[in-house]
Amino acid sequence: MSADDDDITEELLADAEKLTGLSLELLGLDPHPDDMTAEQRLQFDPGDLDEMTAVAPRQREKAQRQTRLLAGLLWNSSSILIDQLFRDLGTLSQLGEVTPADIAGTSVLSSLPPQFAAGYDAKFTQKFIVVAADVTASLVRGWTAPGCVAAELAVRCLLDQAEITEDIYELDLREDWRADVEEVLLEDADSEALYSDDGPDDADDATLGFERWFKPFASGDTVPPYSHS
Secondary structure, eight states: OOHHHHHHHHHHHHHGGGOTTSOTTTTTOOOOGGGSOHHHHTTSOHHHHHHHHHSOHHHHHHHHHHHHHHHHHHHHHHHHHHHHHHHHHHHHHTOSSOOHHHHHTSSSGGGSOGGGGGGOOHHHHHHHHHHHHHHHHHHHHOOOOOSSHHHHHHHHHHHHHHHHHHHHHTOOOOTTHHHHHHHHHTTTOOGGGGGSTTOOOHHHHHHHSGGGTTSOSSTTOOOOHHHHO
């Protein structure tokens, strides 16, 4: 690892403190039983508690560092995501007509389901930026499940960006970190079907249709007014 890599690792570890909307436990760190309240320990089987207690101090220290690094990576990636979306918006605003080839050359929109690329115009991008900003704000104010398809896709774009940074700097993260984070941030999400070769099945079409991406899933779900309009 180069000196530059060391620098970004320390930067990300510092950024971890800013990610107040997700605990390290939600990001995959097993707590030590000694750090739990009696009520919290009741949520675990005795065998699981014994396994947590038996983790060697050095192994636990590594797990804590990796999870803090992941927290900082998510914080850092959220800023990059919004920056690059504005860059995509600037690119599209100069085009008279948007084609799938134009979208393929963008930084973030190219990560969205390609079969709808012709619809990713400047207006769509403006609405998507507002949703993505709301999603990333949840990393600070307290995580809430995405309230619409576009918000789920924004989470996927955020994790895509995190993977890019991980690859560039060869960060020391758990091998299965993305699956763990998706389980927390995208619990029960159906938007993955949009990326399949066959697309969503008929039962999902009513929810995942392109025209409904900015519509709340249910009455209790919130979508920023600008995007919902």
